[in-house]
Amino acid sequence: MVKLVNIGLNQQQLELIDKTVTRGIAADRNALMRKALTEYAAKHPPQGGAEAAERKKEVH
Amino acid sequence: MDRPVIAEFVLQPGCGKAIEMRRGMILRIEQIEGGQCVDFNCFNLHDYKEFFHTGRTRHMHGLHPSKGNFLWSAPPRERPMMYIMEDTAGTNDILYPRCSGFLYEYHYGLATHTNCHDMQAEAQREYGLTPDDVHDSFNFFMHTGIDSRGRPFIARQKSKKGDYVELLAVIDVLAVPNVCGADIMATSDFAFKPIRVTLLQGSEADLDTVPDWPKMANQRTPDDFRQKKIKADRELRRDTSYRSEFTNVPIRVTDLSVTLNDTEAAALDALKQTGLYGEGDGEVLRYVFFSWWIENFMQGPKHFEDLKT
Numbered sequence: 413m414v415k416l417v418n419i420g421l422n423q424q425q426l427e428l429i430d431k432t433v434t435r436g437i438a439a440d441r442n443a444l445m446r447k448a449l450t451e452y453a454a455k456h457p458p459q460g461g462a463e464a465a466e467r468k469k470e471v472h
Numbered sequence: 473m474d475r476p477v478i479a480e481f482v483l484q485p486g487c488g489k490a491i492e493m494r495r496g497m498i499l500r501i502e503q504i505e506g507g508q509c510v511d512f513n514c515f516n517l518h519d520y521k522e523f524f525h526t527g528r529t530r531h532m533h534g535l536h537p538s539k540g541n542f543l544w545s546a547p548p549r550e551r552p553m554m555y556i557m558e559d560t561a562g563t564n565d566i567l568y569p570r571c572s573g574f575l576y577e578y579h580y581g582l583a584t585h586t587n588c589h590d591m592q593a594e595a596q597r598e599y600g601l602t603p604d605d606v607h608d609s610f611n612f613f614m615h616t617g618i619d620s621r622g623r624p625f626i627a628r629q630k631s632k633k634g635d636y637v638e639l640l641a642v643i644d645v646l647a648v649p650n651v652c653g654a655d656i657m658a659t660s661d662f663a664f665k666p667i668r669v670t671l672l673q674g675s676e677a678d679l680d681t682v683p684d685w686p687k688m689a690n691q692r693t694p695d696d697f698r699q700k701k702i703k704a705d706r707e708l709r710r711d712t713s714y715r716s717e718f719t720n721v722p723i724r725v726t727d728l729s730v731t732l733n734d735t736e737a738a739a740l741d742a743l744k745q746t747g748l749y750g751e752g753d754g755e756v757l758r759y760v761f762f763s764w765w766i767e768n769f770m771q772g773p774k775h776f777e778d779l780k781t
Contacts, residue, residue: 415737418727419754419761422485422664424585424720426728428656431581432765445730448764449757453739455767458746 419445476673483510485664486586486721488595488650491671492517492710493641496679498557498672501612501649502636507629508665509652511570511588511609513596514543514553517644519694519706520601522549526566526608535567535616542685543610543639548692553645555682558638561631565614567624568775570606571654579770586653586720595648598714611652612637614659626658626775628748640678646708655723657775661750662762664723730757 421429429441438444475498481489482504488511493499501510516522525546533541539559542552570592576585593603613631618624639647655664694700732740740757743749749759766774 413734415732415734415740415753417730417732417740417753417757419730419758420663420725421728421758422655422723422725424582424723425655425662425762426726428580428582428765429728429761432769441728442730445728445757445761446732446736448761449732449736449739452760452764452767453743456743458742 475675478671478673480671481669483649483651483667483669484721485651485655485666485723486591486653486718487716488591488648488718489669490595490598491647491649491669492708493645493647493671495641495644496674496676497641498674498678499554499639499641499647499649500636500668500670500672501639502668502670503561503613503631503633503665504668505665506632506635507613507661507663508631508667509614509629509654509659510612510667511592511650511652512612513592513607513609513648514645515596515601515648515708516545516549516553517646517708520599520605520646520708521702521704521706522546522553523607524553524610525550526569526610529610530566535618536562536564537566537610538562538564540683542642546607548690548696550688550691552642552682552685554647555640555642556637557640557678557681558636560637561613561635563613563615563630564637565611565616566608567616567618568611568614568626570609571652571657571659576656579772580656581771582656584719586655586718586723588650588653590719591650591653592648594716594718595650596646598711598716599646599708600711601708611659612649614652623773624775628658629661638672640674640682642679642682656762656765658762658766661755662758663755664725727754 438447514524522545524543528544543554570588572589576582592606615627744756749756
């Protein structure tokens with residue numbers, strides 16, 4: 413099963429994405445987004461409400 | 473309170489506007505969608521060498537001025553130029569300098585990008601001012617802080633649709649708001665939104681609400697200067713031939729469709745459940761992507777809340 417996610421991006425943001433693809437970080441825009449999601453989620457494993465509450469507290 | 477509307481503008485992403493205000497007029501800056509930082513500067517309408525100063529304002533009111541605070545002019549003038557009458561979001565910043573073309577080129581490798589310095593310059597060009605006349609801005613609705621190691625960071629926006637600030641002109645000013653040009657920094661949650669700016673007629677009753685401020689001999693004017701003759705023409709007058717030329721405007725948003733497998737979809741959902749990255753799937757994935765990009769590729773200091781652990 414797959415999930416389709418639509419992301420609103422302007423031409424400047426797409427320019428950054430395309431430049432990143434050109435650097436060989438991923439094969440295309442889609443692959444780059446998936447790579448970012450996978451790596452970010454691995455580095456920042458969600459810990460649910462407790463983590464959110466703690467980090468929101470730090471902001472103030 | 474219903475006040476007569478003098479003018480109303482919708483500032484589109486990438487744009488700013490120079491607006492003449494007489495003493496007693498009120499400028500309302502309003503979120504149309506929510507989550508958009510607005511950079512702001514002002515000048516004495518009759519002497520552009522007197523301008524809003526983040527440093528003095530920071531000294532008087534701290535890093536996050538809000539309702540009841542002033543926008544002060546630079547030394548040696550050092551007097552209130554505008555008074556914050558209302559602030560429904562309560563998250564403003566005068567810690568961060570305006571973004572500039574240099575920052576996007578240095579941090580991201582993008583040579584041509586919307587940025588607040590150039591937008592301020594382009595807007596105030598209507599009054600004969602140059603890019604050298606731009607000063608650090610008051611960053612309305614920008615949510616910032618300082619971490620336990622003393623480093624500043626930019627956090628997710630708190631402003632919502634309909635939030636606004638109202639600024640009362642204490643002297644005649646040229647007010648210059650612009651939609652912050654940072655769409656790949658966290659400043660406006662990685663998405664541009666338009667802003668409504670309304671110029672309202674205030675009253676003596678409004679001016680009467682302004683608290684008294686210190687009147688000191690050291691709040692100098694050119695009359696106090698040894699060199700009283702100033703080279704420049706200090707009056708600000710509108711150039712009727714002005715036509716705006718903002719960088720990369722119009723900003724056009726299109727949808728990028730990303731196909732996720734089950735594992736990726738679960739990861740996205742788990743991040744969404746934290747409430748830290750936005751609400752919709754697309755909003756969360758956009759926030760996560762640029763956060764990841766900043767972590768891995770941005771040159772120089774990150775200024776990003778998520779990275780301070």
